[in-house]
Amino acid sequence: MLALDIHDLTMRFDGLDAPVLAIDRLHVKAGSRVAVTGASGSGKSTLVHLLTGLERPKAGSIRWGGSDLGRLSTGRRDAFRARNIGLVMQDFHLFPGLSALENVLLPVRLGWRMTPDMRKRALALLDITGIARAGQPVETLSRGEMQRVAVARALLLKPSVIIADEPTASLDRRAGEDVSALLVRLAGEEGATLIVVTHDPALLTRLDRHIHLDGGRIVEDVRGEAAR
Numbered sequence: 001m002l003a004l005d006i007h008d009l010t011m012r013f014d015g016l017d018a019p020v021l022a023i024d025r026l027h028v029k030a031g032s033r034v035a036v037t038g039a040s041g042s043g044k045s046t047l048v049h050l051l052t053g054l055e056r057p058k059a060g061s062i063r064w065g066g067s068d069l070g071r072l073s074t075g076r077r078d079a080f081r082a083r084n085i086g087l088v089m090q091d092f093h094l095f096p097g098l099s100a101l102e103n104v105l106l107p108v109r110l111g112w113r114m115t116p117d118m119r120k121r122a123l124a125l126l127d128i129t130g131i132a133r134a135g136q137p138v139e140t141l142s143r144g145e146m147q148r149v150a151v152a153r154a155l156l157l158k159p160s161v162i163i164a165d166e167p168t169a170s171l172d173r174r175a176g177e178d179v180s181a182l183l184v185r186l187a188g189e190e191g192a193t194l195i196v197v198t199h200d201p202a203l204l205t206r207l208d209r210h211i212h213l214d215g216g217r218i219v220e221d222v223r224g225e226a227a228r
């Protein structure tokens with residue numbers, strides 16, 4: 001479990017007058033479940049890229065526990081992400097031609113961290129996520145099943161943080177509800193801090209803090225019962 005602390009964060013892109021993201025201060029308690037909402041262009045994806053270390057802030061700090069992502073080299077940020085952050089994206093990012101199990105195991109294979117225990121955990125996660133045939137080619141799964149494989153993959157290395165970017169946006173209502181329930185339940189069981197970009201009302205009601213972005217700034221931060 002890792003807490004998040006942001007201080008004086010600014011992200012600018014060349015050619016734009018205003019910063020696309022400007023967050024003076026944000027603290028997210030370890031283990032909490034946070035939604036990020038905002039209109040198109042409000043800075044949600046930029047925030048995800050910064051929180052995962054895919055991009056480095058132009059100014060300010062982003063700390064996960066004791067690690068300040070802005071101070072790490074690209075290689076160290078990549079290593080931090082691989083070790084600590086499970087990512088679930090809207091379009092699953094699975095590899096066709098590989099089975100569900102091979103997709104879940106791909107990141108550890110690429111990182112040369114494959115062990116028999118890892119295979120056992122991958123199979124257990126596929127079972128928990130309701131994927132009956134681990135050997136099924138991933139391109140033959142339904143979209144809801146594909147996203148459940150992506151959730152299993154994100155959880156494989158027991159990440160301290162799970163970040164999901166519109167995880168239900170390309171699913172129908174029923175599949176979206178299944179994925180929402182699963183994501184929140186497993187993050188809770190694993191004790192991970194969960195940050196989800198979403199506009200899905202069914203998913204929003206499962207999260208206990210809602211942060212709303214407008215023009216790259218936090219304009220609303222609602223917690224507890226009021227968030228549901």
Ligand SMILES: Nc1ncnc2c1ncn2[C@@H]1O[C@H](COP(=O)(O)OP(=O)(O)OP(=O)(O)O)[C@@H](O)[C@H]1O
Pocket residue numbers: 013014016020038039040041042043044045046047
């Ligand atoms: N690499 C870049 N170079 C220049 N401008 C960028 C870059 N990336 C993002 N932007 C701009 O930053 C702003 C915020 O973009 P961002 O993708 O974070 O918004 P968003 O809230 O995720 O939008 P959406 O919901 O449409 O995905 C937009 O105005 C976008 O055009």
